[in-house]
Amino acid sequence: MQRPEWRWSDLRVLTVGFFLVAAWVTLGVRVYQVQAVDAVEFAQRGFDQRIKHERIPAKRGTIYDREGVELAVSVVGADLVADPSLIDDPVAVASLLEPELDADLETLSERLSRDGRYALLGSALRPETVERLEQIIDDNDVVGLTLVPRPVRVYPSGRLAAHVLGLTRLDDGSGLEGLEAGLDDVLVGKDGTRIVERDPGGRAIPQGQFLVEPARPGSDVVTTIDRQIQFIAESAITEAVERTGANWGTVVVLIPQTGEILAMASAPGFDPNDRRGLDPDAIANRAIAEVYEPGSTLKVITIAGALEEGLVSPGTAIDVPQRIEIGPKEYSDPSRHASRLTVADIVRKSSNVGTIELQQLLGNDRQYAYLDAFGLGRASSIDFPGERPGTLEHVSDWCPSTCGPSAAIGYGVGVTPLQMASVFATIANDGEWIEPHVVAEIVDADGNSIVTEPRRRRVLSAETARQMRQMLEGVVAGGTGYRAAIDGFSVGGKTGTAEKYLPEEGIYSTEDRMASFVGMAPIDRPRIVVAVVLDSPRGTLDDGTELKFGGASAAPVFAVVAEATLNELGVSPDLPTDTDG
């Protein structure tokens, strides 16, 4: 049999056939591998590409004033991000955006010109800014800009109560200062999770995998702050700081019977909505963060202690020289007075020597016990985690001769303005100390309300407190605090003028003083206590009185704030007014 003739075409057919078979076999093997061997892995990989785990941010709780008006609210704002690779003219785009953003033209241009595909141009932008930016982007057909929605903290009243409310961080929205920081755990809530199956375009696939664990909003906080009174206090202290050239000033207004803080204002202030050029010093809540030697306002503790112990009565007269030597120190009275003064006179004239004599009667141990009972040396309130405790050394660490006398007239003891307000509130509240507080109520997402009762303790008898109030009334009626008088109301209080300690130099300033006035009204049943502190006021009044004295600079602020507060609270005058004729 003859073999068929070999032809080139056969070889081509065989070759093509071989490759076709090989290709099909390879394809088959691959299909088998994909569909059978690695099927689970590939299915999972595809599933992972479609499934998106998305965080649902919890809405941060709202902070309200005592009337339910929002002081701090979280709203939906946005971050503005750019893809610089899509921006043709960075300078032109920057000039469009610059009026709406915190950054200047140069910074924006630099960010829009940099390499890469991501540049953050604006963070935590408020809704109205987002709206304007959307308009700008649409009107000018700008490409490469994206507004990414995110929660933004807004303070509708701007500067009002900013020191009390504090700040949140711009990046993660957590509390940074004030109540925002102190109650961060309560306000923050719990983020939720959304698992959703999306198509390559980012759209949710209907009937796809979908699982939602909803976010739990943070609790709302209702404060004791009264916006009207807060505004009055802020206006008054700001004006006083500007007028006197003081470094800073602060006012605390509280209700003595409940410990509720109606206003807590500091100057200089700040606007938490506007972080541009924010001065870190302006953020400090001076009412709780400043520790100072109070001077004469602290005399009330020693005198109240002497009355409570039955050592003296308001009418007890004692010999009071102009100066007295105790150990290595000489203490003197700034103004001349009669050689024999009653205890009421000592308060009215703010006699250092007379107060020291009463301290000598009381003794260091009992004096310390009263200083401690009034709450000095420890934070007054749980609402302010940043509150400084002040300084009160234990009596066992006191020097034997001068520590007690110095403490009696307000030196060697460091207090905060809030602590001093609390001391006078104790006298106003018939001798019972009540924890000053600014949080009235916490309401969780389910509407459950948590009200924390303020701590209480008795420090003085009601009778001693009443006697103290009568003596404090004399300070305003005919003593150093006469500028604190309010038409139509009986007012009691105490001036304080303390030499300012300069820690860097370790000496007391010869020029600067801590000027203060703490008082209450109406005196029989005080409805409010107001504490005013100014750091280093300067200048003189028209009558030549130096503003460095508490009676000249702080007492008038008290009068303005107390009068407006009594009016706001609807408290009726307890004295005839000038208009009564």
Next chain:
Amino acid sequence: MTSRAIPFPRERATDAASPAVRRHLPRVRPLVVFTLAAIIALFAMIYARISLDRNAFELQRLESQIAQEQARYWNLKVEAAELMDPVRITGAAEEMGMVFPERRVPIEVDGITIDTPARAIAPGDATTTVGSP
């Protein structure tokens, strides 16, 4: 030869169907029914799927709308709070030429009790105050 009745033609026609036809008839009818049912079921499933998808889109739209309305609600709350800001109101009042009164004017109103003990005012002469500092 006996006579036989002539069968009724209609019955006869029926009965006269061939065995092949008889075998086919019962097979064709269920198939048609099944096919029709399958088509109807298919369309029903498609319709249900479309409805579900449509509802899912509607649900998404509603959720989005809820989120928008909630955002709008809070924006309005913020706006209201900003309008109630004493700083803004005071500024607006001053622009309108309003001033703080230099002195409060207490007005005595009979029959209104006061909670602050009166000192120099005779009991029963109840007062309330108007005006601002």
